[in-house]
Amino acid sequence: MEKVKNKKKISKKTVVFILVTLAPAVLHLLIFWAGVQIQTFVMAFTDQRTGQFTLYGNFVTVIKSLLSSDGVFPLAEAFRNTFIFFAVQLIMMPLTIFAAYMLYKKMAGSAVLRVILYLPGAVSSIMMALVYQQLMMSDGPIVYFLNDILHLGLNVPFITESPLALIITYDVWIGLGGGLIIWLGAMSRIPTDVLEYGRLDGIGTVREFINIVVPLIWPTFVTMMTLALIGIFNSTGSVLIFTEGQYGTYTINYLFYDIVYKGETTEFNFSAALGLILTVATIPIVVGGRAFMNKFGSAEEY
16 A cells, blocks of 8 residues: 655745744844954955955064064063963862862851852942952052051052952952852762762762762863863953053953954954964864863763
């Protein structure tokens, strides 16, 4: 017997409805992503003065700005500060993991730690920055405690004397609570039997954290590190809130902001060439970093 296949025909109204529904998203993608990417690529190879094609003119300008302290932009300073903030981000990750482990195990002081880490997330970032600035001013309580009580003799105000230290301290305080939900979620999936077997074998807290918890959340760690490597050249602190790039706090991210919102349109070619260089440089960093991390730990599900 022949099998008759009933093919459900899609009506014209359904096709029109689907096309109309998808049209805004497709147009948004074509205009604000594909269009911008193509235009940026073209600008990287266009002379900003003549508008003519140039193979390496803008890239030479980028290299000169990087090697010279009096270049078009403080690019060497921007790279230095970007790598500093990226290093702080890397240091913060194991600290966040251990803070999540303390909350997961409900250790002594975990309730206070929860309030300290979650409080910044409950308050507006602008409000937190204003409060932090008041605390760190020359006549603020923090400076009074450090200089008048501990007699450390620190130079103040920090915003001009130690701007990077001021921003890093604030970012560590604000950023430690950011990944707690992710790490707590990863730890909550650890089988309780595994931890119980460890306790029966006499494994202490430190060994449990290093030998059991970290290997079991390693896939999450690799994913988070990969995302960090992807944004390595976007690493920036709260520069916009505190200094706006002054006092030697320029970063690559803020440099792009400064060019787009404050600079001349002729400077867009410089930023387009710089962006293309950073994109190409990011690829081997991400691929190599992920391959290196995959050599350790296990990617198996549990």
